[in-house]
Amino acid sequence: MAATVGLRIAETVGQTIGLPKEKWTFWSDSLDVLQWVRGHSRQFKPFVPNRVGEIQMKTDPTQWRYTPTKVNPADKLSRGMAVNSLVTDHTWWNGPEYLSQPEEMWPKMCLPSINSDDVERKQKYRVTLLASSEREKSLPKLKWKGTRLDPERFSDWFKYLRVVAYVIRFIQNSSKMANVRGPLTVEEVNDADIMVLRQAQQESFSDELSQVCKGAVLSTISKISPISPSLGSYGLLRGNSRLRLAGHIAWEARHPVILPRKHPVTKLIVERLHKDSNHSGTNQVLALLSTKFWLPGAREEIRDCERAGMVCRRRKVQPASQIMASLPTVRTQMSLRVFTNISVDFAGPFLTKQGRGKTRLKRYLCLFACMNTRAVHLEMAHGLDTDSFLNAFYRMTSRRGFPAQVISDNDTNFVGAARELRELVNALDKTKIQELTVNRGVVWRFNPP
Numbered sequence: 001m002a003a004t005v006g007l008r009i010a011e012t013v014g015q016t017i018g019l020p021k022e023k024w025t026f027w028s029d030s031l032d033v034l035q036w037v038r039g040h041s042r043q044f045k046p047f048v049p050n051r052v053g054e055i056q057m058k059t060d061p062t063q064w065r066y067t068p069t070k071v072n073p074a075d076k077l078s079r080g081m082a083v084n085s086l087v088t089d090h091t092w093w094n095g096p097e098y099l100s101q102p103e104e105m106w107p108k109m110c111l112p113s114i115n116s117d118d119v120e121r122k123q124k125y126r127v128t129l130l131a132s133s134e135r136e137k138s139l140p141k142l143k144w145k146g147t148r149l150d151p152e153r154f155s156d157w158f159k160y161l162r163v164v165a166y167v168i169r170f171i172q173n174s175s176k177m178a179n180v181r182g183p184l185t186v187e188e189v190n191d192a193d194i195m196v197l198r199q200a201q202q203e204s205f206s207d208e209l210s211q212v213c214k215g216a217v218l219s220t221i222s223k224i225s226p227i228s229p230s231l232g233s234y235g236l237l238r239g240n241s242r243l244r245l246a247g248h249i250a251w252e253a254r255h256p257v258i259l260p261r262k263h264p265v266t267k268l269i270v271e272r273l274h275k276d277s278n279h280s281g282t283n284q285v286l287a288l289l290s291t292k293f294w295l296p297g298a299r300e301e302i303r304d305c306e307r308a309g310m311v312c313r314r315r316k317v318q319p320a321s322q323i324m325a326s327l328p329t330v331r332t333q334m335s336l337r338v339f340t341n342i343s344v345d346f347a348g349p350f351l352t353k354q355g356r357g358k359t360r361l362k363r364y365l366c367l368f369a370c371m372n373t374r375a376v377h378l379e380m381a382h383g384l385d386t387d388s389f390l391n392a393f394y395r396m397t398s399r400r401g402f403p404a405q406v407i408s409d410n411d412t413n414f415v416g417a418a419r420e421l422r423e424l425v426n427a428l429d430k431t432k433i434q435e436l437t438v439n440r441g442v443v444w445r446f447n448p449p
Contacts, residue, residue, distance in 0.1 A: 204260030
């Protein structure tokens with residue numbers, strides 16, 4: 001990080017004073033940093049190569065030289081120094097003495113070899129592959145346990161096949177002295193598919209493979225005995241389903257490849273088909289799987305994939321249900337007359353037509369609901385004032401009679417409503433409403449916020 005920051009500062013200063021890059025010299029007392037700058041960045045972890053790559057792209061590694069720690073001016077401040085001592089310190093103000101001498105007198109740099117225990121060094125993995133001379137009869141055998149080609153290290157089936165296909169191409173180029181380049185072909189991906197499936201079957205069905213090769217009948221305790229397996233091309237175990245004589249069905253569907261249960265390769269295939277079906281469900285994934293493979297306990301394997309995926313878990317989760325509050329006392333008191341206990345609220349505004357050729361005006365709907373019978377009475381309020389509401393209220397009482405109790409919303413109940421409704425509630429004179437209706441024995445209650 002210090003070397004990268006120093007390089008960026010040098011770029012700014014060099015552009016300002018017009019000093020070309022070839023005349024820049026960087027000094028560091030860290031042999032590890034100098035070793036990284038002069039070495040190959042691929043053998044280190046990503047943090048170091050990203051910064052070493054920037055340094056090597058903008059400067060030449062020979063421009064980075066070693067300075068002893070004792071004469072490094074940067075250590076004066078990083079390690080702490082009194083102000084009185086710093087004022088009279090010759091190295092801080094003039095730099096190391098060797099800078100005033102010829103370049104031959106500058107400190108020599110002797111870089112040690114990179115330690116294998118370096119924490120920034122990548123770990124090496126060994127991949128063992130056995131190649132055959134006849135490609136069509138026997139593809140390379142893969143030993144993936146504990147290596148970079150372990151299927152448990154991958155999350156996508158197609159990506160895993162492409163990696164294996166590139167490894168096979170490397171082996172064939174090395175053995176046949178060929179020079180195959182460019183993007184992968186369909187044949188190379190198919191060869192990787194066959195090799196991976198065959199290796200998975202050899203790990204899980206070793207006893208069944210030996211019995212099928214000998215022509216013996218499988219034991220009834222075998223999980224693949226119901227499908228009557230046989231040895232197909234490239235040494236793959238294939239099933240003989242009841243549709244083997246159906247000529248209009250694809251051959252792969254009539255003789256599907258047998259997949260082992262709870263195997264990393266099977267998991268990758270099921271996850272790929274599950275994504276291709278857009279997480280549609282168990283039956284859809286099972287239909288796609290049956291076109292090429294046969295898997296004992298396929299539904300359980302697919303459900304395991306659905307339970308592990310966050311997309312399916314979000315789709316299948318049940319929304320929380322609202323626990324309703326208890327009914328107020330006024331809702332449970334039955335009366336012999338409708339609209340004895342009512343609630344009132346506004347709706348709107350509505351643009352109404354007053355006549356031909358006249359401007360449309362806003363009107364508000366005043367809704368009265370009986371809290372016992374749930375009957376509804378509608379009145380039209382002409383404006384956003386208290387008098388208009390009282391006119392609508394008296395028109396309702398002229399037909400339904402005066403209520404014994406009225407419940408309406410408070411100001412803060414209209415926070416999410418329209419601006420006009422908020423203005424209406426703020427403009428209502430609650431004291432005037434209650435005074436004009438108290439003579440009739442009406443009890444008015446405003447809901448709390």
